[in-house]
Amino acid sequence: MNDNDVSKQIQQMVRFIRQEAEEKANEISVSAEEEFNIEKLQLVEAEKKKIRQEYERKEKQVDVRKKIEYSMQLNASRIKVLQAQDDLVNSMKEAASKELLRVNHDNNSYKNLLKDLIVQSLLRLKEPSVLLRCRKDDVHLVESVLHSAKEEYAHKENVHSPEIIVDHIYLPPAPSNQNAHAAYCSGGVVLASRDGKIVFENSLDARLDVVFRKKLPEIRKSLFSQIAA
Structure with missing residues (x-):
């Protein structure tokens, strides 16, 4: 085998090795991208879950706060109504007490x-x-x-x-x-x-x-x- 044949054979081997290397590199790149996408998706879903949980927690807090405020306003309204009723009853009693003085006339x-x-x-x-x-x-x-x-x-x-x-x-x-x-x-x-x-x-x-x-x-x-x- 002359030098020319040896050179061709070496070039073929180089191309083969390069092709294998490129294919392997592509496989690694594709695999890495898939793993990245999977990990990214997992991270996104985890963050979404955390955001949902945080939202639900705050929503519950707001709901509890609304119920407390409603209860306080309701109690305040009831107290005002009861106070108004007591004032009316007391005014009736005061009027009756004043009428008693007419008995002496x-x-x-x-x-x-x-x-x-x-x-x-x-x-x-x-x-x-x-x-x-x-x-x-x-x-x-x-x-x-x-x-x-x-x-x-x-x-x-x-x-x-x-x-x-x-x-x-x-x-x-x-x-x-x-x-x-x-x-x-x-x-x-x-x-x-x-x-x-x-x-x-x-x-x-x-x-x-x-x-x-x-x-x-x-x-x-x-x-x-x-x-x-």
Whole structure:
């Protein structure tokens, strides 16, 4: 084999080796690109998953915050409604309390009322001797009905006429615009046993409180069922 043949054979071997190298390089390139694409896709999906999870977490936080805010606003609204209802009920009670003062304007009616209140108190206490306390302005009216009140009680209970001692410690006076925060009494009486262990408050204000507490459910139902309708 001459030099020319040897050279050709070497060139063929070089081309073969180069072709194999190029093919191998292409295979490596394709394989590397596939692996890169797969890894890139995995990374993208992982990031998407993290973003979705973060979004869901924030969405839940927003939802919880909205529920809390709604609950707070609802409670605030309920408190305002209840406060408005209480204000309305209290204004009714204040109006009723002012009406009590009109009772004192008619001496005959008020005198008869005082007698009835004394009799009622005696019937509740059932004591042979009691202390009676009233407003200073009402002492003369109370004393004018004591005898008839004792006789009426004695007749109803079939007992001896009780002893009633008018106390010189008086109930507070009627409400005054000059001192709106001072203690006051709209009228009526307070009776107690001689030892002070049993006390029956039969003032007009005490009776108003009792009636108001007793009728409060009906008052609320009547007022606020109409408002709701």
